[in-house]
Amino acid sequence: MTYFFLKYVHVIGAVILLGTGTGIAFFMLMAHRSRDPAFIAKTSAVVVAADTLFTATAVIAQPVSGYLLIREVGYPMTSGWILASLALYGVAGAFWLPVVWFQIRMRDLAKEAAANDTRLPVAYYKFFRWWFAFGFPGFGSVMAIFWLMIAKPDLW
Numbered sequence: 001m002t003y004f005f006l007k008y009v010h011v012i013g014a015v016i017l018l019g020t021g022t023g024i025a026f027f028m029l030m031a032h033r034s035r036d037p038a039f040i041a042k043t044s045a046v047v048v049a050a051d052t053l054f055t056a057t058a059v060i061a062q063p064v065s066g067y068l069l070i071r072e073v074g075y076p077m078t079s080g081w082i083l084a085s086l087a088l089y090g091v092a093g094a095f096w097l098p099v100v101w102f103q104i105r106m107r108d109l110a111k112e113a114a115a116n117d118t119r120l121p122v123a124y125y126k127f128f129r130w131w132f133a134f135g136f137p138g139f140g141s142v143m144a145i146f147w148l149m150i151a152k153p154d155l156w
Contacts, residue, residue: 002072003069003073006065006068006069006072007069009061009065010061010062010065010066010069013058013061013062013065014058014062014145014146014149016054016055016057016058017055017058017059017062017142018143018146020050020054020055020058021055021138021139021142022139023050024047024050024051024055024103025135025139027043027046027047028043028044028047028103028106028131029132030043031043031044032128035120037110037111037113037114037118037119037120038110038114040107040110040114040120040124041107041110041111041113041114044103044106044107044110045107045111047103047107048100048103048104048107051103055096059093059096062089063089066085070082080153080154080155081148081149081151081152081153081154081155083155084144084155085145085148085149088142088144088145088148089141091137091138091141092137092138092141092142092145095134095135095137095138096138098130098134099134099135099138102127102130102131102134103131105123105124105127106124106127106128106131109121109123109124109127110124
């Protein structure tokens with residue numbers, strides 16, 4: 001019973017990470033394409049809230065539930081797929097933290113442009129390019145972790 005509960009929590013956390021990340025990327029990209037500062041400001045405010053509520057919660061739950069699952073099942077912590085997953089989790093986090101900061105900056109810049117009825121500043125577009133670029137290794141790492149968790153390959 002403990003195993004299935006832990007696995008359920010771990011899978012739900014993974015789904016939240018992947019689903020929230022995908023949704024955030026889609027909504028931010030669509031808002032950006034509109035070039036409408038007010039729309040971007042509102043969308044990015046929701047995105048920042050979603051990242052804070054859902055992603056941050058899952059980011060904490062994943063290693064906790066994963067560790068408890070490893071203990072429950074008896075996998076050695078030195079298994080290649082576990083070590084690779086942990087390394088990729090670190091990569092994902094290293095790219096996610098700046099992405100959240102970029103989102104906050106884009107939100108603030110869009111909010112200011114909307115309030116002043118001006119165009120988005122050059123800085124907004126710089127942050128968007130960085131946000132977009134950082135999304136690939138962050139999202140790619142999460143996708144690779146999914147594969148490792150399912151396949152559990154003997155890496156070394």
